[in-house]
Amino acid sequence: MDIFERIQQSEGGPLGQYRKRAHGYFMFPKLEGDIQPYMTFQGKKVLAWTFNNYLGLANHPEVRETDAQAAAKWGLGYPMGARMMSGHTSLHEQLERELAEFEKKEDAYLFNFGYQGMVSTIDALVSRHDIIVYDSDAHACIMDGVRLHMGQRIVYPHNDIEKCRKALERATRLTAQTGGGILLITEGVYGMTGDLGILDQICALKKEYDFRILIDDAHGFGVMGNEGRGASEHYNVMDEVDLYFGAFAKSMAGVGGFIAGPKSIINHLRYNLRSQIYAKSLPMAMVEGLLKRLDMVRTMPELREKLWVITKALQTGLRERGFDVGKAQACVTPVFLQGGVEEATSILVDMRDNYQVFCSVVVYPVVPKGVIMFRLIPTAMHSMEQVDYTLEVFGKIQEKLQKGLYKADAIPDKATDI
Numbered sequence: 001m002d003i004f005e006r007i008q009q010s011e012g013g014p015l016g017q018y019r020k021r022a023h024g025y026f027m028f029p030k031l032e033g034d035i036q037p038y039m040t041f042q043g044k045k046v047l048a049w050t051f052n053n054y055l056g057l058a059n060h061p062e063v064r065e066t067d068a069q070a071a072a073k074w075g076l077g078y079p080m081g082a083r084m085m086s087g088h089t090s091l092h093e094q095l096e097r098e099l100a101e102f103e104k105k106e107d108a109y110l111f112n113f114g115y116q117g118m119v120s121t122i123d124a125l126v127s128r129h130d131i132i133v134y135d136s137d138a139h140a141c142i143m144d145g146v147r148l149h150m151g152q153r154i155v156y157p158h159n160d161i162e163k164c165r166k167a168l169e170r171a172t173r174l175t176a177q178t179g180g181g182i183l184l185i186t187e188g189v190y191g192m193t194g195d196l197g198i199l200d201q202i203c204a205l206k207k208e209y210d211f212r213i214l215i216d217d218a219h220g221f222g223v224m225g226n227e228g229r230g231a232s233e234h235y236n237v238m239d240e241v242d243l244y245f246g247a248f249a250k251s252m253a254g255v256g257g258f259i260a261g262p263k264s265i266i267n268h269l270r271y272n273l274r275s276q277i278y279a280k281s282l283p284m285a286m287v288e289g290l291l292k293r294l295d296m297v298r299t300m301p302e303l304r305e306k307l308w309v310i311t312k313a314l315q316t317g318l319r320e321r322g323f324d325v326g327k328a329q330a331c332v333t334p335v336f337l338q339g340g341v342e343e344a345t346s347i348l349v350d351m352r353d354n355y356q357v358f359c360s361v362v363v364y365p366v367v368p369k370g371v372i373m374f375r376l377i378p379t380a381m382h383s384m385e386q387v388d389y390t391l392e393v394f395g396k397i398q399e400k401l402q403k404g405l406y407k408a409d410a411i412p413d414k415a416t417d418i
Helices: 003-009 061-074 090-102 114-125 140-148 161-178 199-207 263-270 284-299 301-320 341-354 384-402
Strands: 038-041 044-048 107-111 131-135 152-156 182-187 212-216 243-247 257-261 333-338 360-362 371-376
Touching (some): 044 341, 044 384, 061 284, 090 257, 090 284, 107 114, 107 263, 114 140, 114 182, 114 212, 114 243, 114 263, 131 161, 140 182, 152 161, 161 182, 161 199, 182 199, 284 301, 301 384, 333 384, 341 371
Parallel strands (some): 182 212, 212 243
Antiparallel strands (some): 107 257, 243 257, 333 371, 360 371
């Protein structure tokens, strides 16, 4: 069968099957206006809990001024080309030095995009003789990187330290045959549920097994720990974590990411990261803007303090009202309710159209059947009044759900044409 014909006859995949009823509302919604707690959705002002803009830097006056000045000075094209060929500058090197110092590592290397950076890092680190051990709830970028691995890989159930230990035991036996090493990959903060990776327990296993640790701390960088250095600082295991991956799209409200670790390993990555060798360098305007953002992370702890005040108020309020927020310890706040896809979409319409609260919703297969997960992301921009209002809305939603008022035979048709 012709490739296009097969695609046109298919249901569209796990997500694409909902396109005709969901595009523009449930999927690919347009939130318009300045990035603030209140934005415009389909002509209505809504309270947005959906941005990974933890520290509120996306629309911070100092950040916007720096970005504007940098764009006027450099444009968005410079430097042209990949870092290895013609896209290398002193400012790129400065940002790498400052990131390495911040994470207390010998060296760091920039990524133009975080997702591709993680995929390429895994690919460049391991050979076919090596064994990868990883958490079952790892982010898609880790999963895609693991899929590129030509050798063996072992997955253990999420945050199950005993199964992790057994995975390392098995990997150790396998490397005795292959002559390779072991790379364990986990996350500092899990971005869907807000729970933390068990870094302290995993690092303690280094006393028993010979392996290296790579952590994806996209949601922990700038947020976790006393100085915002991430989940490894939170657990006081910065020295035990061999390679630290951070992303700029969350707390830094930017684009790209970095990897930090031993100088010899970072130098190896510089010359072997395919996603960087064959792709354009980060634009100078973004690099200069990221230097400003990093300085604010270091020198403005009040942003982080405000974020945690809002986070704790939201999570405590939900728990006190009997809501299940799982094991959330970081800022991402899930709310688990009982119901199916139809009920989830009906609730979402009610929240957005009638209560003007905008958050994301997740259903099966991301969560078990019969479970609805709403995902709220508090930021330093939010206020206590906005927290209180959102708690009231969720209380009303829970009452309606228990009365069966969200029962529906089909997903509401809210789609716009594409």
